[in-house]
Amino acid sequence: MSVAASLERSREVARDGNTVADLFSQQVARTPDLVAVIAGERQLSYEELERRSSVLASNLQALGVVPDTLVGVAMERSEILVISLLAILKAGAAYVPLDPGYPAERLDWIIEDSAMRILLSTRKTLERLSLDQRRIKIVDAEAASATDCTPGAIVSSATGSSLAYVIYTSGSTGKPKGVMVENRNVVSFFGGMDQAIGCEPGTWLAVTSISFDISVLELLWTLCRGFTVVVHANEDTAAIVDEMERHFVTHLQMTPSLARMLALDARSFAALGSLRQLLLGGEAVPVSLIQQVRQVVKGKIYNMYGPTETTIWSTTCRIKEVSGTVPIGWPIAGTQVHLLDVQMNPVPQGDIGELFIAGDGVARGYWNRPDLTTERFVRVPSLSPRPIYRTGDLARCLPDGSLEFLGRADFQIKLRGHRIEPGEIETALEECPGIRQAVVVLREERPGDTRLVAYLVSAGRDGLAGVDLRDRLASRLPDYMIPSNFVFLPSLPLTANGKIDRKALLNLPPPSPSGSEAELTSSQLPSSEMEKIVAGVWQEALGIPSVGVDANFFDLGAHSLTVAEVNAKLEQALGREVALVDLFQFTTVKTLAAHLAGTKPRVTYSDRAQRRRKVRQF
Numbered sequence: 046m047s048v049a050a051s052l053e054r055s056r057e058v059a060r061d062g063n064t065v066a067d068l069f070s071q072q073v074a075r076t077p078d079l080v081a082v083i084a085g086e087r088q089l090s091y092e093e094l095e096r097r098s099s100v101l102a103s104n105l106q107a108l109g110v111v112p113d114t115l116v117g118v119a120m121e122r123s124e125i126l127v128i129s130l131l132a133i134l135k136a137g138a139a140y141v142p143l144d145p146g147y148p149a150e151r152l153d154w155i156i157e158d159s160a161m162r163i164l165l166s167t168r169k170t171l172e173r174l175s176l177d178q179r180r181i182k183i184v185d186a187e188a189a190s191a192t193d194c195t196p197g198a199i200v201s202s203a204t205g206s207s208l209a210y211v212i213y214t215s216g217s218t219g220k221p222k223g224v225m226v227e228n229r230n231v232v233s234f235f236g237g238m239d240q241a242i243g244c245e246p247g248t249w250l251a252v253t254s255i256s257f258d259i260s261v262l263e264l265l266w267t268l269c270r271g272f273t274v275v276v277h278a279n280e281d282t283a284a285i286v287d288e289m290e291r292h293f294v295t296h297l298q299m300t301p302s303l304a305r306m307l308a309l310d311a312r313s314f315a316a317l318g319s320l321r322q323l324l325l326g327g328e329a330v331p332v333s334l335i336q337q338v339r340q341v342v343k344g345k346i347y348n349m350y351g352p353t354e355t356t357i358w359s360t361t362c363r364i365k366e367v368s369g370t371v372p373i374g375w376p377i378a379g380t381q382v383h384l385l386d387v388q389m390n391p392v393p394q395g396d397i398g399e400l401f402i403a404g405d406g407v408a409r410g411y412w413n414r415p416d417l418t419t420e421r422f423v424r425v426p427s428l429s430p431r432p433i434y435r436t437g438d439l440a441r442c443l444p445d446g447s448l449e450f451l452g453r454a455d456f457q458i459k460l461r462g463h464r465i466e467p468g469e470i471e472t473a474l475e476e477c478p479g480i481r482q483a484v485v486v487l488r489e490e491r492p493g494d495t496r497l498v499a500y501l502v503s504a505g506r507d508g509l510a511g512v513d514l515r516d517r518l519a520s521r522l523p524d525y526m527i528p529s530n531f532v533f534l535p536s537l538p539l540t541a542n543g544k545i546d547r548k549a550l551l552n553l554p555p556p557s558p559s560g561s562e563a564e565l566t567s568s569q570l571p572s573s574e575m576e577k578i579v580a581g582v583w584q585e586a587l588g589i590p591s592v593g594v595d596a597n598f599f600d601l602g603a604h605s606l607t608v609a610e611v612n613a614k615l616e617q618a619l620g621r622e623v624a625l626v627d628l629f630q631f632t633t634v635k636t637l638a639a640h641l642a643g644t645k646p647r648v649t650y651s652d653r654a655q656r657r658r659k660v661r662q663f
Contacts, residue, residue, distance in 0.1 A: 064203050064228040066134040068235065068269040070095065076271050083292060084124040084276040094128065094268075099196035101132035101165075104189045106199070108163055108182065110138040112207040117156060117164035118255065119143035119174065120186065122278040126255065127264055129165045129186045134228075137201030139208035141223070142255040145170050150521040154220060155213050156181060159412060165189075205229035211412050212258050214353055215465045215526065219472030223412030226258075230356040233405035235266050237377030241361040242347060246271040247295030247321060250288055252303075257462065258353045259326065263298055272296070283626040289316035298324040298349075300462030301334050308337045309609040310625055320344045326351075326358060327462025329450060330371040335364055348373055350450060352464070354421065354434045355380070356406035360448060372447040373440070380404040382448065383428055384440060392441075399454050400440045401425070403433040456547065458487040460495060463525045470499070470518070470526050477517050479504050484537055484545055485528060490555050490588070499528040500550050502536060530556040555588070569593035575638040582614045583634065594635040598628065615641075 077092040089097070110116060116133045118140050120126055133140040141159050143152050152174070156164070165186040166174075209228045213221035238244070249272045251263035267274050275292045277285060285307065288294065297320055299307075304325055307313040317323070323342050325334075326349030338346065350373035351359035360382065362374025376382045384398030385391060392398035401423075410418030410432075422432040439451040458465050467485040474483035481504035489495045499514075509517065518527045538549035571580040571594055580592050586607045603611070608628050615623045619641065631637035 063232060064134065064137075064201075064205065064207065065209055065231050065235075065265055065269065066131065066137075066201070066203070068232065069131060069134075069265075072269050072271055079271065080273045081268060082124045082127050082274050082276060084122070084127075084278060087124055089124055089128075091268075093192070094124075094131065096196060097190040097192060098128045098131035098135055099199050100192075100194045101128060101186060101190035102135035102199050103196045104184065105132060105136040105138065105163070106201075108184075110136050110163065112137045112201070112203040114138040114163075115141050115159045115161045115208075115211055117141045117143050117159070117161045117181070118166075119145055119152070119164060120167045120170045121145065122254075122276050123167075124276065125167060125187050125190070127268075127274070127276065128190050130255070130264065131268075132186075132190065133165070134203075134209060135199050135201065137203035137207065139225075140210045140255075142210070142212060144254050144256040144523070145173060146254075147256070147523050148519065148521045149175055151221065151523065155223075158213075158220070159211060159223060203228065205232060208409070210258075210261070212256065212353055215463075215469050219469050221469070222414055222417065224258075224353045225409040225412055226353075226356055227409055230406050230408055231261065231265070233379040234261075234356045234358070234377070235269060237379055237406070238262065238266055238358070239270075240378045241358075242322060242324070242345075244270045246273075248273045248275060248292055249296040249298075250275045250277055250285065250292070250294045252277040252285060252297070252299060257327075258357050259298060259349075259462075261357055262324075267296075283310075283624060286310070286313045286316050289313075289319070293319065295319070295321040295344075296324075297322075298326070300327040301325050301330045302328065302461045304338055305334050306609040306625075308334075308341050309613055312622075314341050317341045318343050322347065324349050328459045330364075332367050332369070332371060335367045335371055339364075339367075350374070350448075351406075352402070352434065352436055354408050355402045355404075355436075356408060359402050359406060362447060370449055372443060373450045374447050376402075376404070377406075380406050381429070383425075383433070384442060385425075389423075389425060394442055395444075397439055397441045397451060400436045400438045400448070401428075401433045402436060403429040403431070407432060407434050460487060460497060461525055463523075465497075465526055470497070470522065470528065473518055473521055474499060474501065474514065477509055477514060479509055480514075482537055484547065484550060486547055486550050488551060488555070496529040497527070498530045498532060498550075498556055500532050500534055500537060503533055532556045569595065571634060571638075573638060573642070575642045576634050578618050579615070579634045579638045579641070582611055582618060586611045586614065592634060594638075595633050598632045598637075 073091045073095040079091050080088050081091040081094045082089045116138045118129050130140055141161055143155060162181060164181045164183050166183055167187050168185060205228050207228055209226055209231050211223040211225050213223045216222040249263060249267045251274050253260040253263055264274060275288055277288060307317060318341055320342055321344040323344060324347045330348050346364045348362045348364055348371050349358040351357055359380050360374045360376050362372045364371060381403040383401040385401055386398055410422050421435050423435055424432055437453055437455045437457055439454050440448045443449055456467050470485045471483045474480050480501055482502040484500045486498055487495055488498050514531050515527055538546040540546045571577045576594055583592050587601050612623055612625050612628060627640060631640045
């Protein structure tokens with residue numbers, strides 16, 4: 046089917062008020078025997094996926110779900126996850142993702158705030174989570190979608206204006222906020238993707254958590270367009286390459302940070318070179334990354350941009366030749382963008398303005414937050430009869446009509462594909478004993494090397510140290526929101542009008558990585574030749590003068606870019622391959638050196654937990 050025909054079909058679907066579930070059922074009728082989902086050693090055809098999701102949908106309807114009912118989803122990544130999402134949509138309800146890797150406090154907040162009555166999970170996940178089952182009914186999705194059951198009649202009254210999902214994002218008040226996305230928003234987005242990147246089926250490796258809205262493209266647009274979806278379930282980033290080679294993956298979507306990591310790993314060259322399309326998005330794409338990736342990826346490369354509030358991606362740009370900056374491109378079909386000044390008037394061509402997004406992708410608003418909805422979803426009758434979304438991003442229009450992203454107009458930041466409200470982290474820090482004031486900023490000491498830094502004012506001598514603060518935050522915030530560095534100041538700099546001067550904080554000297562030792566005892570110093578090699582590589586990559594053998598790599602400030610750099614430098618120093626996953630498993634100089642030397646280091650439970658958290662973060 047041509048792009049034009051597919052786009053027209055999507056427009057007809059939107060006009061008819063069809064839902065995502067309708068589009069999937071239509072695809073099942075076209076390709077019933079095609080493999081729809083592969084997860085590990087298990088796979089389901091489109092017909093099998095339709096049947097099992099219908100069985101689960103029938104069970105959900107028996108429990109009383111109706112349009113706009115919110116149903117939670119908390120489970121590991123597998124074919125059951127895909128079945129569950131489709132079942133909720135088939136039943137006419139909306140799903141609320143709950144990442145099992147998030148702290149229990151955050152999950153409890155989402156469950157309470159959304160007022161969900163039903164949660165789909167699995168026995169494996171429930172063993173890890175301590176959820177209050179008195180407030181919600183937990184359904185074992187695997188058992189409730191059993192293949193030996195006959196699905197009941199699935200008749201849903203859901204329409205295009207019914208909710209498809211509610212995804213919670215970081216909130217400036219210290220609590221996450223739920224973005225309400227309707228079926229019509231998603232259907233319009235599907236049509237936009239048909240036009241922007243084409244809809245010729247292939248094999249798509251889905252690597253993104255369902256708590257991140259770009260997973261909708263990987264898991265739902267693909268299944269409504271006849272793709273085979275490989276669900277990446279392994280925690281180790283290195284396994285991505287294995288899955289790409291094993292399943293002859295043709296399409297991949299990821300953050301620039303992950304792309305840089307793979308592009309630096311020689312073992313991924315063949316797999317990346319076989320891609321027909323690579324989509325990059327979720328954070329700014331530096332020119333250096335494109336130059337690096339282009340040497341490996343021979344297929345089409347796209348830069349994607351869009352807030353959750355406007356349904357996944359709102360603008361796209363196919364990257365051919367790069368000079369200066371990487372544009373975020375042009376709006377997808379059904380979307381309009383406007384660059385406005387502080388008086389809400391359009392800025393002249395080439396001038397910087399705040400980016401506002403209008404069109405069919407604009408979400409309903411925030412769950413139970415009418416005040417914030419009114420603030421961010423504004424009415425400008427001269428531009429659109431419906432509310433338009435105020436992104437808070439700055440941009441300008443280039444001579445060819447494409448958009449250039451220029452950063453934030455407010456304090457909201459993006460790190461490794463995640464949108465973060467510093468206020469949420471600051472609130473959590475100020476609730477820690479001994480912390481009177483906290484400000485969190487994003488620093489970039491060198492191109493592509495970005496990290497969160499917390500500047501703190503102690504309430505007295507008993508303030509917590511960086512390691513203790515990290516442990517406190519880990520109980521309520523996901524890993525990507527935990528600062529790499531904690532810097533104590535006597536007071537925070539202020540502007541002339543008495544507000545915190547964040548620019549002054551960015552002008553301070555780079556902080557020393559948290560957890561590094563100012564003075565090391567002889568027992569902490571590297572002793573063996575291998576320990577000295579590992580320590581030397583860490584010091585160079587992290588920019589620190591010394592490192593003890595028991596210091597944790599990630600507590601020293603390592604992230605996706607430094608992991609890839611350290612891996613490459615170690616291979617160069619040793620003259621042999623070093624598995625990328627080893628850097629996640631052996632996170633101290635002592636354990637990594639012992640492993641590389643051929644001895645068996647002792648890895649504790651806390652070491653394994655740290656590894657799970659960090660590989661999930663990247």
